[in-house]
Amino acid sequence: MIIAVDGPAASGKGTIAKALGRHYDLPVLDTGLLYRAVGLSVLKAGGDPDLEADALAAAGFDDDILSDPALRSEAVGSLASRVSVHQSVRDALIERQRDFATQPGGAILDGRDIGTVIAPDADAKIFVTASVQVRADRRFKDALGHGGHPDMDSLIADIQARDTRDMSRDHAPLKQAPGADLLDTSDLTIDAAVQRAIALVDAQLEGRP
Numbered sequence: 001m002i003i004a005v006d007g008p009a010a011s012g013k014g015t016i017a018k019a020l021g022r023h024y025d026l027p028v029l030d031t032g033l034l035y036r037a038v039g040l041s042v043l044k045a046g047g048d049p050d051l052e053a054d055a056l057a058a059a060g061f062d063d064d065i066l067s068d069p070a071l072r073s074e075a076v077g078s079l080a081s082r083v084s085v086h087q088s089v090r091d092a093l094i095e096r097q098r099d100f101a102t103q104p105g106g107a108i109l110d111g112r113d114i115g116t117v118i119a120p121d122a123d124a125k126i127f128v129t130a131s132v133q134v135r136a137d138r139r140f141k142d143a144l145g146h147g148g149h150p151d152m153d154s155l156i157a158d159i160q161a162r163d164t165r166d167m168s169r170d171h172a173p174l175k176q177a178p179g180a181d182l183l184d185t186s187d188l189t190i191d192a193a194v195q196r197a198i199a200l201v202d203a204q205l206e207g208r209p
Contacts, residue, residue, distance in 0.1 A: 001106035004114035007128035010135035012185040017110035019194040031111035039079025055083040059092035115177030124204040125180035
């Protein structure tokens with residue numbers, strides 16, 4: 001069984017994917033971490049994430065970097081959005097994601113092109129979203145919780161810029177996949193969003209031939 005969870009930054013898709021993993025006892029891959037790893041690798045190498053050659057060179061990163069706490073920073077998140085526009089980088093990471101998706105027993109993947117490119121034949125698909133203001137509020141609280149000093153205006157501008165890049169890129173743009181159910185978490189608690197996601201997945205699974 002493969003479950004695809006897509007959506008923009010701070011929509012809640014990662015939290016929902018992990019909860020679905022626990023509920024269905026399936027492994028979960030946050031595919032955004034792969035692009036964050038490329039972005040961080042470019043940064044460490046002194047390269048330019050907007051140059052395809054530099055980004056592609058960083059796509060062969062060592063798996064050890066996936067445990068680097070820096071991957072979760074806002075700065076690296078922005079770098080991930082920038083390197084993800086390069087088709088060669090996406091091609092370099094596709095096989096890794098598809099291998100995870102097709103492992104025995106199945107898996108859950110969250111990202112921006114899971115239901116459209118990585119696993120278009122997934123058994124269930126959800127597109128998780130939320131308003132820009134709500135997503136910025138979440139980032140603000142998260143940064144405060146980690147001892148940061150976030151600026152709300154900057155967070156909103158960054159989220160809007162990332163959305164624009166993700167949705168307008170030529171290759172695998174962020175969009176709701178055919179057959180995916182929309183889940184807007186703007187006015188939902190985490191528990192409510194998770195329960196709604198489980199209900200949507202169950203309904204899709206029951207409706208399959």
